[in-house]
Amino acid sequence: MSIKNTAYRRYKIIDSMLTNKMRRYPTMEEIQDACFDQLDKLPSTETIQKDIRSMKEYPPSGFEAPIKFNRTKRGYEYTDPNFSINNTGLNDQDINSIKEAIDLLQSISGSRVSSKFSHAMEKVLSSYREKFPKTDYKRQIIQADTPPTSRGFEHFDLLFSACRDQIPTSIVYYSYRNRKFKAITIHPILLKEFDNKWYVVGYSERHKGMRTFGLDRIYEPHLLYKDFIDVNKEEKDSYMNDVYGVYPLNNKGRQKVVILVKPLATNYLQAYPIHESQHAKKHENGSSTISFDLIPSMELIRLFMSYGSEIRVKEPSWMIHYIEKSIK
Amino acid sequence: MMKSTNKTILFEIPDREDPNRNPKLLRVVMSNEFTRIDFGYSTLRIYDRGGWIRIAPHTFIEVEGTEKKYKLTQAEGIPIAPVQHYFESTKDWQFFSLFFEPIPQENCVIHIIEEVNPDSNDFNYYGVDLVMNQGNRIREEVIF
Numbered sequence A: 001m002s003i004k005n006t007a008y009r010r011y012k013i014i015d016s017m018l019t020n021k022m023r024r025y026p027t028m029e030e031i032q033d034a035c036f037d038q039l040d041k042l043p044s045t046e047t048i049q050k051d052i053r054s055m056k057e058y059p060p061s062g063f064e065a066p067i068k069f070n071r072t073k074r075g076y077e078y079t080d081p082n083f084s085i086n087n088t089g090l091n092d093q094d095i096n097s098i099k100e101a102i103d104l105l106q107s108i109s110g111s112r113v114s115s116k117f118s119h120a121m122e123k124v125l126s127s128y129r130e131k132f133p134k135t136d137y138k139r140q141i142i143q144a145d146t147p148p149t150s151r152g153f154e155h156f157d158l159l160f161s162a163c164r165d166q167i168p169t170s171i172v173y174y175s176y177r178n179r180k181f182k183a184i185t186i187h188p189i190l191l192k193e194f195d196n197k198w199y200v201v202g203y204s205e206r207h208k209g210m211r212t213f214g215l216d217r218i219y220e221p222h223l224l225y226k227d228f229i230d231v232n233k234e235e236k237d238s239y240m241n242d243v244y245g246v247y248p249l250n251n252k253g254r255q256k257v258v259i260l261v262k263p264l265a266t267n268y269l270q271a272y273p274i275h276e277s278q279h280a281k282k283h284e285n286g287s288s289t290i291s292f293d294l295i296p297s298m299e300l301i302r303l304f305m306s307y308g309s310e311i312r313v314k315e316p317s318w319m320i321h322y323i324e325k326s327i328k
Numbered sequence B: 001m002m003k004s005t006n007k008t009i010l011f012e013i014p015d016r017e018d019p020n021r022n023p024k025l026l027r028v029v030m031s032n033e034f035t036r037i038d039f040g041y042s043t044l045r046i047y048d049r050g051g052w053i054r055i056a057p058h059t060f061i062e063v064e065g066t067e068k069k070y071k072l073t074q075a076e077g078i079p080i081a082p083v084q085h086y087f088e089s090t091k092d093w094q095f096f097s098l099f100f101e102p103i104p105q106e107n108c109v110i111h112i113i114e115e116v117n118p119d120s121n122d123f124n125y126y127g128v129d130l131v132m133n134q135g136n137r138i139r140e141e142v143i144f
Helices: A004-016 A026-041 A045-056 A092-112 A114-128 A153-165 A234-239 A263-271 A298-306 A318-328
Strands: A066-070 A077-078 A167-176 A180-194 A195-205 A209-214 A218-221 A255-261 A279-282 A290-292 A311-315 B009-012 B024-030 B035-044 B060-063 B067-078 B092-098 B110-114 B125-130
Touching: A004 A045, A004 A077, A026 A045, A026 A077, A045 A066, A077 A153, A092 A180, A092 A311, A114 A209, A153 A167, A153 A195, A153 A218, A167 B024, A167 B035, A167 B092, A180 A209, A180 B024, A180 B035, A209 A234, A218 B035, A218 B092, A255 A263, A263 A279, A263 A290, A298 A318, A311 A318, B024 B125
Parallel strands: none
Antiparallel strands: A066 A077, A167 A180, A167 A218, A180 A195, A195 A209, A255 A290, A255 A311, A279 A290, B009 B024, B024 B035, B035 B092, B060 B067, B060 B110, B067 B092, B110 B125
C-alpha cells in the first residue's frame, strides 16, 4: 500500500524530531506543534499515534521504525540511535522496480538516454550494489532499434533546456539539400525523434515561421538572452500533429491523401497505422483503400515509395506526378 | 557611440551582397577573452576531391578607423598553415571557428584579413558591421 503524501510529510517531521540529538525525547504535544508549524494544520493525537504505528510497520507499508515511548523521559525515541527513515530509502521491491524501468528505458532509448540520467541512477543504485550484484541485470530481455550515437546528439541536453525553459537559441545550420550554411535564431518548442533521427522544432526568425532542424546539421548552438517568441497553439498543434514525419512540404496545407494498398501492405498498415487520421476501407480480395487527412511531407512520400508496387497513390494528383517523376 | 558592458555578445551576420561567398561568414562572438568568428565552407567542384583548406597563422582582425591588429590565437575545425585539411569529395562541408584577441565591445566595422595582398584563394572579409544593439548576449549559465 502506498503512503499518502500528507502522512509522509508528517513521518518526515516525526523522524527529524526523533533524530535530533540536541533535543531528544519529543513529547506528543511537541510533535503536534512541529506539524502545525510546518504543515499549517494541527494533527490530532490519534493521527500522530496512528502515524507512529504506521512507521513501525514492516515495509512496504512502513519503515520498521524502532519507535518507543520512554517513560522515564516522558517522550518518544528511536531505540536504535542510528535509525532514520531517510536511511531506509528504497526497499527491495523499489529497487527492482527502478532497475526494470532503467532496463526498459535503456533498451528502448539506447544511447539516446542522456548520460546525466544514467549517472543519476547509478548514484541511486550504488548503495545497493551488495544486494544486487551487477551480473543479475545483464541479461538482455528487450531489444529495440538503437542506432550508434549520431552527429549532433551532443547538443541534446542544451536544446532540451532551451525547449523546457523557452530560451531562444542561435544555431549554425547546414542544409544537405542546398549545401549552404546559415546562422539562425530559433525559438525551440520541442525535440522530436523520427525514424531514429532527432530534430528540434521551433519558430525560426529567419523563416518567420515554424521549422524543423536536424540535430546532425546543427553546429555550436548558443542560448541567448532574448525574448522568446511563442507560436500560437493552433499553429503549433497543426505543425506537430498533422504531419507524418518532420519536414512538411512547403505550400502544401492539410489535405486528403488516398492510396490503394495491396493485401500484404494492408496487413502492415492496419497493424501499424501511420497517422491518427488514417481510415481504411478493406476490399474483398484483401486489398484496401486508405485515406489520410494530413499535411504531406517528404517522409510520407518516401514511405509510400518504399512499399514499391504494394502502394499506389490515388490522390492528390501532384503527389502522383511527383512520384512518377522521382522514379524516372 | 554605444558601449556595452563586458558580456559575451553574439552577432549573426546577415547574407551579404554575395550570398554564395565561400567560406561563408556566419557569426561573430565578442567576449572579454576573445573574438570568435564562425565560418561554413562547402567544397567546390573545381577542386579535385573538393581540395583542401587551411588558415594562415598571420590572419588578423582590423577595426576600421584604428591601426591595431588583433591576432589569430586559435582555430577550431580548420588547421593552421602549413597543415591542410583535405576533403574527400566535392560535396563535403566544414564548419570552423577562428579565435582572435578580443576587440573592444562597441559598435564597429571590422575587416578579417588573411593576406594583405590577397588572391582569390585567401579568406579576406571587409566591412563586417557590428552594431551592439543588434547582437544578443549569450547565456553562459546553462542548467541541464
